[in-house]
Amino acid sequence: MEQIKAYFESNFQMSEADWSIFSSKLNRVECSKKEILLEVGKTEKYLSFIENGIVRLYVPKEDGELTFAFVFQGGFVSAYDSFLTQSPSTYVVETVTDTVLWRLTYQDLQTVYKETDIGNFIGRKASEELFLKKSQRELSLLQDSAEERYLKLFTERPEIIQQIPLKYIASYIGITPQALSRIRSRIS
Incomplete structure (x- = not known):
């Protein structure tokens, strides 16, 4: 308390x-x-x-x-x-x-x-x-593309990137886990 x-x-x-x-x-x-x-x-x-x-x-x-x-x-x-x-x-x-x-x-x-x-x-x-x-x-x-939404998480909500499973992150930014995998591959 x-x-x-x-x-x-x-x-x-x-x-x-x-x-x-x-x-x-x-x-x-x-x-x-x-x-x-x-x-x-x-x-x-x-x-x-x-x-x-x-x-x-x-x-x-x-x-x-x-x-x-x-x-x-x-x-x-x-x-x-x-x-x-x-x-x-x-x-x-x-x-x-x-x-x-x-x-x-x-x-x-x-x-x-x-x-x-x-x-x-x-x-x-x-x-x-x-x-x-x-x-x-x-x-x-x-306003943002899926990739922009994902990148914004790094600066605006880093706790999500650090602590949330990728399947939930994909759902949160409005894409499939496979699309998130492609975005992650592109930006790494």
């Missing part, structure tokens, strides 16, 4: 009273590698902070999977549209590695909003972080 407290202290001026309320709502969950946190058709009940590990969000397809996000240690993860609307998710949330999460339920977040001075700032920070990652990815898919 110290990692999440340090994160909040570096981003907000949080009183001990607010921290006490907020931290009392958090639940620590240890997850195995490749554990499904949320299935298609289920409603997201949690906004989670990753203490350790990597989580992937993807759309299952008949011919494979379409990965659209990775979230690493120190980030928030959620099927956020499902969380906000409390409606079924259209994608899967799965761990890539053994992962430790600090989870806050939808109802508990509403309580934090009502009972603390800092609650709305926490919600806004999580929303902004998730939105920025989503919009950057969408723009890259619209």
Whole structure:
């Protein structure tokens, strides 16, 4: 819990009273590698902070999977549209590695909003972080070639190159593993 407290202290001026309320709502969950946190058709009940590990969000397809996000240690993860609307998710949330999460339920977040001075700032920070990652990815898919998207990962998201299996990277940049192999051969 110290990692999440340090994160909040570096981003907000949080009183001990607010921290006490907020931290009392958090639940620590240890997850195995490749554990499904949320299935298609289920409603997201949690906004989670990753203490350790990597989580992937993807759309299952008949011919494979379409990965659209990775979230690493120190980030928030959620099927956020499902969380906000409390409606079924259209994608899967799965761990890539053994992962430790600090989870806050939808109802508990509403309580934090009502009972603390800092609650709305926490919600806004999580929303902004998730939105920025989503919009950057969408723009890259619209503006960049597959090779440019792959090369950008080296500078913008080196943790993906270093820690994610190539089949997931290929899916993330919108190509087949074979096409990624050709790109890697060309640029090496």
